[in-house]
Amino acid sequence: MIKYFRYFFLLLLFACEGDSDVSPSNSGENTGTGGSLARFTISGDYLYAVDAQRLLTFSLEEAMSPKQVDLFELDWGVETIFAMDTLIFVGTQTGMHVFDITERSRPGYLSGFEHVESCDPVVAQDTLAFVTLRSGNSCRNGINRLDVLDVRDLRDPKLIRSIPMQNPHGLAVRGKHLFVCEGQFGMKVFEIQENAALEEIEFYSSIRSKDVILSNDSLMVVVADDGLFQYDYSDVSNISLLSQIRKEF
Numbered sequence: 001m002i003k004y005f006r007y008f009f010l011l012l013l014f015a016c017e018g019d020s021d022v023s024p025s026n027s028g029e030n031t032g033t034g035g036s037l038a039r040f041t042i043s044g045d046y047l048y049a050v051d052a053q054r055l056l057t058f059s060l061e062e063a064m065s066p067k068q069v070d071l072f073e074l075d076w077g078v079e080t081i082f083a084m085d086t087l088i089f090v091g092t093q094t095g096m097h098v099f100d101i102t103e104r105s106r107p108g109y110l111s112g113f114e115h116v117e118s119c120d121p122v123v124a125q126d127t128l129a130f131v132t133l134r135s136g137n138s139c140r141n142g143i144n145r146l147d148v149l150d151v152r153d154l155r156d157p158k159l160i161r162s163i164p165m166q167n168p169h170g171l172a173v174r175g176k177h178l179f180v181c182e183g184q185f186g187m188k189v190f191e192i193q194e195n196a197a198l199e200e201i202e203f204y205s206s207i208r209s210k211d212v213i214l215s216n217d218s219l220m221v222v223v224a225d226d227g228l229f230q231y232d233y234s235d236v237s238n239i240s241l242l243s244q245i246r247k248e249f
Helices: 002-015
Strands: 040-043 046-050 054-059 067-073 078-084 087-092 095-100 108-114 122-125 128-133 145-150 158-164 171-174 177-181 187-192 198-204 211-214 219-224 227-232 240-246
Touching (some): 040 078, 054 078, 078 122, 128 171, 171 211
Antiparallel strands (some): 054 067, 087 095, 095 108, 122 128, 171 177, 219 227
């Protein structure tokens, strides 16, 4: 039944518009693979969802009748959720929150990292988390930048560096490459180097993107205002379009 939730999430992702983007989240066993603008994700037999100020946990053990089993109150302005192994990263307009989901039915709060008020998706890999901050209609006092955080100590995330951006939206990371959507400006590809340094190696101005989903080592799904686009990114210096589903307005 889990796979049907994944397909349903992808359809929701395609239907979304504006700052209320919805997409499946990423990583972890039996977890839907998807983008950074998620408002829900599956890990094991549980679904985790966020609304404007809460993290909600649902049991999927009875797949035809999901049951809410937990609720955690957060500050106003919750926007995104991202799963990595036994961790959940929640992005808000004022920062990032980290939860431990070792006990799947009851996420445990670990820490928070605060920044200026700005729209805020987050992804993570190993000991690093990547956060984009952008200006927008619902993001008062917003700025445009990419933050790199050290999350080796999950109870005390630390900012390593900030990189100015044009108008960053969603992002995705796999191996040594970080993909950042710049909205109407295109998509940037960074190489993650030693000491968490980032080098911009490609800028695809023609790939106007709001979020990006890396489903394996070669297939990439890009979410844009006008539809879904599949690309082959096996060569990050020569990303090529494979197919597209145009959105009917």
